[in-house]
Amino acid sequence: MSYNLGDIAERLRRSTVQIRAGRGRSGGSGVIWSSTGLIVTNRHVVESGAIEVELWDGRRFPAKLKAWGRHHDLAAIKVDTLGLPAAAFGSSAAVRPGEIAIAVGNPLGFAGAVSRGVVHAVGPLRGAGPQTWIQAAVRLAPGNSGGPLANASGKVIGLNTMVLGNGLALAIPSGTVMEFLRVCEARRGAA
Amino acid sequence: MPNALLELSQTAAAAVESASRSVASVQGNPRFGSSGVLWSPGVLVSAEHALADVDKVEVILPQGHGEAQIAGRDRATGIAVFRLDHQVAAPVPADATALRAGSLALVVGRSLRSGPTASMGILSSVSGRWRTRFGGDVDQFLQLDISIYPTAEGGAVVDAEGKLIGIASSSFSRYGAVAIPAATVQRVVDAILAQGHVARGYLGIGLREVAIAGEQKSGLIVLSVEERSSAAAAGLLMGDVLTALDGTPLRDAEQLQALLGSDSVGSKRVASVIRAGQAIEVAVTIGTRRREA
Structure with missing residues (x-):
């Protein structure tokens, strides 16, 4: 592993997705939580209808809303694919x-x-x-x-x-x- | 291979942690708090412009709440000095002669609700003595490329080791954010603790900007002359128009203020005056404002 801002940013980028939701297709971002397709984002990003996820490499997937936070602006969405580069979470x-x-x-x-x-x-x-x-x-x-x-x-x-x-x-x-x-x-x- | 970014991150966080031990939150106005530095035992220093017209303020120290009494405020340098019962040692000063443009700098404040705050950037300019637009005499021009959030006004500007460079101030907006150097703050603290204020040059005249013929376009018309003031002693009269002091043009009152720093007290200057249409010169000895105790 190498450690400079460019490398760190590149790894993060691969674990970050673009999200478009609803007719206006207002955009947001999301973080890949699991290699099996669970992605976490803000609730306000995915509130407005059909969700589409674009990966760092340009592949696009439809996503399903799995859960949203009641007290926090959080949502979990799922895309149907495997082998995604999950982000490393810290404390x-x-x-x-x-x-x-x-x-x-x-x-x-x-x-x-x-x-x-x-x-x-x-x-x-x-x-x-x-x-x-x-x-x-x-x-x-x-x-x-x-x-x-x-x-x-x-x-x-x-x-x-x-x-x-x-x-x-x-x-x-x-x-x-x-x-x-x-x-x-x-x-x-x-x- | 070492992670240089992680090292920088840990260095910065450690500097903030060490500096924040002497940084307090100051509840000096009803809208938002600002910050202050525990300068020496019993003394707190903060940003003058962030204070409402108060004589005591609530402060939040690393160890808990307290109340600080104002000892004096100096608008010219933007520094307010408080008396507060605490025994925190003064922050370790950075070597002022070693500061260079491009050096890392951190602004450390304290917020009422979330504790220590930090912003990071560089000293974007380091140069010599300058004068604030209110006439404050400042030892070094230390410009920051950091935006100072309102809660961090009056907080500590520290180097990468957490050593104190000065007090964070963005009240001299022409220059953006600056650090008021520790040496300047110390002079203000000494003057305020000794006499309650920083002596400033004073002429004893009421002035107003007025249009004049010629290239300079404006000067300052004398509307009133205080009895027994240095202006009275010099023979300045109502209706005189001041156009320059020692050859420095006076187009507005701020330009005059800038020439009346504490070092001007007692000095002899030559005022250029238009009296009854004639340009004349008047010798003036700069006085100081008499304070009613």
Whole structure:
């Protein structure tokens, strides 16, 4: 394994998908969770109808909505294929302000765009309830939603979800994302 | 093969962690908090422009809540100084002579709800002494390519080792974000703790911008002259129009303010004046504002 920003970004890019949903085909991003086709994204990315997923290599698949979060802007979708490059997830509990943060996504339709910055803060936001956010000083745009925020080892530490008025990116911590996916998988196992 | 990016990441996070031990959240206005640095035992320094008209503020320290009393504020350098019961040692200063354009810099603040905050970039310009548009005398021009979020105003600007470069400020917007160097902050702290304010040059005249004939287009018309002021002593009169001080043109009040820094007090200057249509020169000794204690 080699370790520079280019290599880390390339691996992340392969685990990041472009998502289009509904008639307007408003776009977003998603992160491949399992090689068997489970992808995690923001709920607001997939709310508006038929979902199509495009992989880094240009292959396109229809996707089914498997689960969505009630308390968090999260959704799990599934494409019917095998051998996908799943992303490596890291622990968001260990994230510290000042750490390097790397975002990959499809902002404004540019596939696989990479931006770099630092983790600004970790915690709840003033006037926005008790939910913990990873606040990152990373430049994002619409279309980054649902894409990965990764650390300097290329591990996914959060799911980019929105941008504040002052330009700070907000990501749902990977701990919350993994908990959501575990619940989804358990429910499927039981069904 | 070492992961250089990971090393940088760990270095930056460690610098933030160490600096954040002396960074407080300052609830200085009702809309949003700002940050401050535990400067020396019993003293907190913060951004002047982020404060409402208050004489005490709630602060959130790494160890918990507290209340800080304002000791003085200096608009010219954008620094406010508070007295606060704490025993945190002063942050380790960076070597000011070793700072170079391109050096890594981090802005460390503290937010009320989410704790320490960080932004990273570089010193985009490092040069000598400069004057703020309010006349503040600043030892070094340390420009940052970092956007300072409102909660981080007044926070610490540190190097990659977490050593203190200065106080984060974006109130001098013509220059974007800058670090007010630690040496400048120390002078302001010393002056405020000794006498409650930083002495500033003062003429004792009320002024207004006025159009004049010629290339300069505008000057400053004298609307009032305070009794026993340096302007009165120099014989300046109502209706005089100031056009320059020591040859530096005065087109607006800000340009005059910029010439009245603390180092101007007691100095002798020559004012260019238009009186009754005649250009004359008047010798002025810059005074200081008398404060009612």
